[in-house]
Amino acid sequence: DAGVIQSPRHEVTEMGQEVTLRCKPISGHDYLFWYRQTMMRGLELLIYFNNNVPIDDSGMPEDRFSAKMPNASFSTLKIQPSEPRDSAVYFCASSPRGGQNQPQHFGDGTRLSIL
């Protein structure tokens, strides 16, 4: 079975540009999570969805960040405009119905570099 698929794997862009990260969760999983990993802050939850509805976006750092889940098989995380401090590895994860206490399955991440 395919795991969580993220694209692109690497993104290098200049400050001020719009960045869109994409995620396809595991089929049948009702929960989708976006994380960011940096040296300073470690792995932190940005936002999560249940059945395509955003449940908690308290981890989204600024209004420059937005996330959508138009359907059960696709989600995007957008940064506009991007800044050098947004450079990090961004992970998407999904978990099954009854997400509580269900392990989350992670994609391999998008390494984002903002110049």
Place this chain on the structure above:
Amino acid sequence: DQQVKQNSPSLSVQEGRISILNCDYTNSMFDYFLWYKKYPAEGPTFLISISSIKDKNEDGRFTVFLNKSAKHLSLHIVPSQPGDSAVYFCAASGAAGNKLTFGGGTRVLVKP
């Protein structure tokens, strides 16, 4: 404020010996704990978990111990193998269920 802490950033162990990774938490509302393993350029993969109603959970070479009074958990890997060399993250969730709070990770190196 770091609610989940892994105070040892790295650990080196000889193949065949025991690896012990530690994790401390401060939030008494946490009731479910997980360990994830991460290789370079890959996402974290789930390893083992424990509910707060238990104090031990075992899965093959991996055992997690939970001491609720001390707000401390540990992961034991016995015997350690070179393929276990990775970064290990401790994570916790509480009443919110789905939100995981991660520790900073411990890099384990198993020497042949």
